[in-house]
Amino acid sequence: MSRKLDLLVSLRTRDLAALTAEETIRKRIPGGEKLARLDRADFWEFTFDGREGFREAMEKLVRESNLFVNPNKHAYRFADDYRTGWQGACALVAVRGREDLEGALAEETLRSRYRVPGLTRVRYATLWILQFDAAAGEDLALLAESLSIATERKGGLLVNPHYQDYEIERSRPSERTAR
Amino acid sequence: MRARAAVIQFPGVNCEFESARVLRELGLEADIVGWNEPIDLAARYGGFLLPGGFAYQDRVRAGAIASREPVLTALAEAAAAGAPILGICNGAQILVEAGLVPGLREGKIEAALAPNRMPHRTGYHCAWVHVVCRGGRSFLSRAEGIVGKPFPIPIAHAEGRFVSREPALFDQLLEEGMIPLRYVSPSGEPTALHPYCPNGSTLGAAALSNREGNVVAMMPHPERAFYLYQVPDTLPCEWGERKAGLAAGAGSLFDPGPGRAVLAAFADAVREGGK
Numbered sequence: 225m226s227r228k229l230d231l232l233v234s235l236r237t238r239d240l241a242a243l244t245a246e247e248t249i250r251k252r253i254p255g256g257e258k259l260a261r262l263d264r265a266d267f268w269e270f271t272f273d274g275r276e277g278f279r280e281a282m283e284k285l286v287r288e289s290n291l292f293v294n295p296n297k298h299a300y301r302f303a304d305d306y307r308t309g310w311q312g313a314c315a316l317v318a319v320r321g322r323e324d325l326e327g328a329l330a331e332e333t334l335r336s337r338y339r340v341p342g343l344t345r346v347r348y349a350t351l352w353i354l355q356f357d358a359a360a361g362e363d364l365a366l367l368a369e370s371l372s373i374a375t376e377r378k379g380g381l382l383v384n385p386h387y388q389d390y391e392i393e394r395s396r397p398s399e400r401t402a403r
Numbered sequence: 404m405r406a407r408a409a410v411i412q413f414p415g416v417n418c419e420f421e422s423a424r425v426l427r428e429l430g431l432e433a434d435i436v437g438w439n440e441p442i443d444l445a446a447r448y449g450g451f452l453l454p455g456g457f458a459y460q461d462r463v464r465a466g467a468i469a470s471r472e473p474v475l476t477a478l479a480e481a482a483a484a485g486a487p488i489l490g491i492c493n494g495a496q497i498l499v500e501a502g503l504v505p506g507l508r509e510g511k512i513e514a515a516l517a518p519n520r521m522p523h524r525t526g527y528h529c530a531w532v533h534v535v536c537r538g539g540r541s542f543l544s545r546a547e548g549i550v551g552k553p554f555p556i557p558i559a560h561a562e563g564r565f566v567s568r569e570p571a572l573f574d575q576l577l578e579e580g581m582i583p584l585r586y587v588s589p590s591g592e593p594t595a596l597h598p599y600c601p602n603g604s605t606l607g608a609a610a611l612s613n614r615e616g617n618v619v620a621m622m623p624h625p626e627r628a629f630y631l632y633q634v635p636d637t638l639p640c641e642w643g644e645r646k647a648g649l650a651a652g653a654g655s656l657f658d659p660g661p662g663r664a665v666l667a668a669f670a671d672a673v674r675e676g677g678k
Contacts, residue, residue, distance in 0.1 A: 245463050321517070381463060387515045
């Protein structure tokens, strides 16, 4: 049975690209003042054939290979579902190039150089984590969409839909809480 | 009084000085103007050049942050009034992200400059390529000596692939003469195939203009092909031969290169008040 394993990689220090985007959204985009903080992570989604030991093998590879993580500057975590494990109410915007060139390259590398057993697909996205003020209201996904999708000069910033696809989700209770 | 152009300097661009220099050589007054200078651009300048580089370090997407700056609203107003605007490389990315090009619907972002599509790798790529200018609506159609005749020019970018999610858009732009430059194969035919087209751009587009033709976004760098000395003598074309001929004493290092005609067409448009 096909299963997925998510890997989230972010900088240990404040991500300056996220900080610039946060400032731009707050100052330039209508509704941006409701954004409390913007963070960013590399989001790798590994699909595998469900075999036992895949997660342990990937954890070892990530820890030892420097392929996805440079331990001098990156923090990372694995998750069965990337939407879990976030603090507070936030919206998650996963942005992928329509052709996902990064995912295809990583998949080729994992297959040809590391010969990872059971791997069926790798997808890459930039994950933007939008944290909002408590006063932002309930429909965070809608607000995140208006701040993120660049359809006009005075509109969103994080996605150009002419070459990028996106998913917008609300964060969910942590895996531990859900159990 | 000489016509005056502004070279807009965003934080992170790196071609503003040579861009201003070549405009001055073409007879314009050219000032480097900071993106946040509190001045009335339209009142002071007759044309605008957005130079190459990495505005805001290409954060989020190349050109995305800069395109949201208030100066782009001022440039959109100047464009609507007919002022010539030329975006080169990063400047082109800013114009596309700001919706000034192709600009079919006011203020809407109708295209993107996506990451290069190249065999077996992604990322930054620089090379000399050949393009052809086949007329059309823009001021480039008046570029002396290069219209209809392929010429070499350097590119240097990671995100240079013109695309749109509207499948018919580029056919419409071609039909309406809004693709002033296209990459060509050695036979001179427009192509989207690597390596002649370095990025997989739709229809091999190397530049787009707006419908009025006064705003042009081009990925190649004409300021890096302004003088003959900038042209590699190994290029398999008449420009390479001209450069190689310098060693035999034929001509000067400062003779015109192929990019000069592109910038001269822009300078002429500024002098003519954008008409």
